[in-house]
Amino acid sequence: MDEQLRKPRLIPVIDVMGGVVVRAIAGRREGYRPVVSNLTRATDPFSVAAALLQTTGGSELYVADLDAIMGRGQLSPTINQLLAESAGPVWLDAGFGPRHDILDLPASPHLRPVVGFETCRTPDFLRDFTFSPGPQVLGFSIDLRGGELIGNWSQWGVADRQDAIGVARVAVSLAVRTLIVLDLARVGTGTGCGTEPLLRAIRDEFPHIELIAGGGVQTWADIDRLGEAGADAVLIASALHDGTITFPRPS
Numbered sequence: 001m002d003e004q005l006r007k008p009r010l011i012p013v014i015d016v017m018g019g020v021v022v023r024a025i026a027g028r029r030e031g032y033r034p035v036v037s038n039l040t041r042a043t044d045p046f047s048v049a050a051a052l053l054q055t056t057g058g059s060e061l062y063v064a065d066l067d068a069i070m071g072r073g074q075l076s077p078t079i080n081q082l083l084a085e086s087a088g089p090v091w092l093d094a095g096f097g098p099r100h101d102i103l104d105l106p107a108s109p110h111l112r113p114v115v116g117f118e119t120c121r122t123p124d125f126l127r128d129f130t131f132s133p134g135p136q137v138l139g140f141s142i143d144l145r146g147g148e149l150i151g152n153w154s155q156w157g158v159a160d161r162q163d164a165i166g167v168a169r170v171a172v173s174l175a176v177r178t179l180i181v182l183d184l185a186r187v188g189t190g191t192g193c194g195t196e197p198l199l200r201a202i203r204d205e206f207p208h209i210e211l212i213a214g215g216g217v218q219t220w221a222d223i224d225r226l227g228e229a230g231a232d233a234v235l236i237a238s239a240l241h242d243g244t245i246t247f248p249r250p251s
Helices: 045-056 077-085 123-130 164-173 196-205 220-229 238-242
Strands: 009-017 020-023 061-065 090-093 111-116 139-145 178-183 210-214 233-236
Touching (some): 061 077, 077 090, 123 164, 164 196, 233 238
Parallel strands (some): 111 139, 210 233
Antiparallel strands (some): 009 020
């Protein structure tokens, strides 16, 4: 598809900590507070997810289990229940790597595990996930902060902490077919993703992979720019809660 015509689908995001949905801002997890939304007064994951999906008219959801990501335990009961009750795909980031194994997840036809560079310390972990029996659809998240890799980049055979395209090459060589590009410094800030050059580089080199982008989206123009850069889908949360992106899309 011509990059000018690419219209990314929207994937609402919920960040869950302590059993409630929190407002993620710039990756500073110690400062996250329960979400305040124009869409719902609730903060429980089920109500917030339902409000987001109803607003966007989709069925696909991205869930970050922050307690699991930060090593505070296994997958939370709330997330387990959300998976069990979901009617559509759920991309789940739960700190998979040395602490949690994808094979320990509950069986669900809707589960789409996300392995994040932040917690996947070496390519061996990703290799084990991609070549083991289990979920057929797996996403790999290239986690950045201010354009620099968050994680153990020196074990990935890349040049330096700015070599995100090198990490993408390793992931694709290990049979990953969905890449997620996320700059945590942009999350919840409404300042745009800032990852368009990286997205273009990945799309040019790997035209057939699924490419998802997120972090900092505030307007429909931001979404259009990400589509032009090669994104198939865009992660979105704050712009929906704040009402800077509304439906139907303004003409």
